[in-house]
Amino acid sequence: NAGVTQTPKFQVLKTGQSMTLQCAQDMNHEYMSWYRQDPGMGLRLIHYSVGAGITDQGEVPNGYNVSRSTTEDFPLRLLSAAPSQTSVYFCASSYVGALNNEQFFGPGTRLTVL
Amino acid sequence: TQLLEQSPQFLSIQEGENLTVYCNSSSVFSSLQWYRQEPGEGPVLLVTVVTGGEVKKLKRLTFQFGDARKDSSLHITAAQPGDTGLYLCAGYSGNTGKLIFGQGTTLQVKP
Numbered sequence: 590n591a592g593v594t595q596t597p598k599f600q601v602l603k604t605g606q607s608m609t610l611q612c613a614q615d616m617n618h619e620y621m622s623w624y625r626q627d628p629g630m631g632l633r634l635i636h637y638s639v640g641a642g643i644t645d646q647g648e649v650p651n652g653y654n655v656s657r658s659t660t661e662d663f664p665l666r667l668l669s670a671a672p673s674q675t676s677v678y679f680c681a682s683s684y685v686g687a688l689n690n691e692q693f694f695g696p697g698t699r700l701t702v703l
Numbered sequence: 704t705q706l707l708e709q710s711p712q713f714l715s716i717q718e719g720e721n722l723t724v725y726c727n728s729s730s731v732f733s734s735l736q737w738y739r740q741e742p743g744e745g746p747v748l749l750v751t752v753v754t755g756g757e758v759k760k761l762k763r764l765t766f767q768f769g770d771a772r773k774d775s776s777l778h779i780t781a782a783q784p785g786d787t788g789l790y791l792c793a794g795y796s797g798n799t800g801k802l803i804f805g806q807g808t809t810l811q812v813k814p
Contacts, residue, residue: 689734694745
């Protein structure tokens, strides 16, 4: 199993450009989520999904869109990038049902917005 | 909104010393988790504590869940350079399944 994969690993954008961060998992996990990590702020939840066709907002959703058309994939879209979105982005997945499930994280995407 | 406060945010110690990291909240959590993150990688789960007062040991690491299920601690005995990394506590928010993280504690263990 590849686990959770993310592409690209690095990306540089100019202000106003759009892009999609890709996330895929091969563990048949129902739950998938996106976090951003900034120095001194831990991981902050952007959006999450409890299954195909179902998404919801996390702590910091503004400026980001998501969709979940399949169990495996959960892309994160930046419609008009801003310098404040410079961060490291992590995708995670887990089973649902118990409130103690282990989250499996991808290796991250380091995004710089100029 | 449930918040998790970790302290200290940064810790630099010598090999062989002991240390404790704290994770506190004003809210009750059904469980708390501790993750460890290496540079350039995603966090990896160390342990989950579920029952108030629960203590779990993982080699030189001891994890405790507070009796009221609002706080947790991570104690490392005789720290080694290989323990260097970012330690994150996390708790599930209500019944939504959302996992909320603390700010993290960066640990540096010098040889």
